[in-house]
Amino acid sequence: MPVQQFRCEDSIIPVGDATGENAVECGSIALACADCGDNAGCYEHAQFCPICGEAICSGCAAEHPCAAKRYPESERPLAKPERSVS
Ligand SMILES: [Zn+2]
Numbered sequence: 040m041p042v043q044q045f046r047c048e049d050s051i052i053p054v055g056d057a058t059g060e061n062a063v064e065c066g067s068i069a070l071a072c073a074d075c076g077d078n079a080g081c082y083e084h085a086q087f088c089p090i091c092g093e094a095i096c097s098g099c100a101a102e103h104p105c106a107a108k109r110y111p112e113s114e115r116p117l118a119k120p121e122r123s124v125s
């Protein structure tokens with residue numbers, strides 16, 4: 040399967056355009072998300088994982104395995120089922 044070439048869909052608002060009505064699409068060659076392979080945006084607009092350095096799309100940012108490691112809360116060991124001794 041050929042690698043799909045994405046274009047960055049971030050909109051760029053020209054300096055001084057307070058309303059954003061003249062925003063244009065970035066259109067730069069975009070990176071593929073390391074997790075889902077979807078459009079992660081161009082080098083300038085992509086989110087990069089601070090741990091593995093891969094580009095991650097906004098949809099995967101919260102579920103990216105490295106990102107998850109940054110939040111110990113989500114790594115809490117599951118509460119052990121209480122065993123009732125009878
Ligand atoms: Zn993704």
Ligand SMILES: [Zn+2]
Nearest residue numbers: 047065081084
């Ligand atoms: Zn861009």
Ligand SMILES: [Zn+2]
Nearest residue numbers: 088090091105
């Ligand atoms: Zn990562």
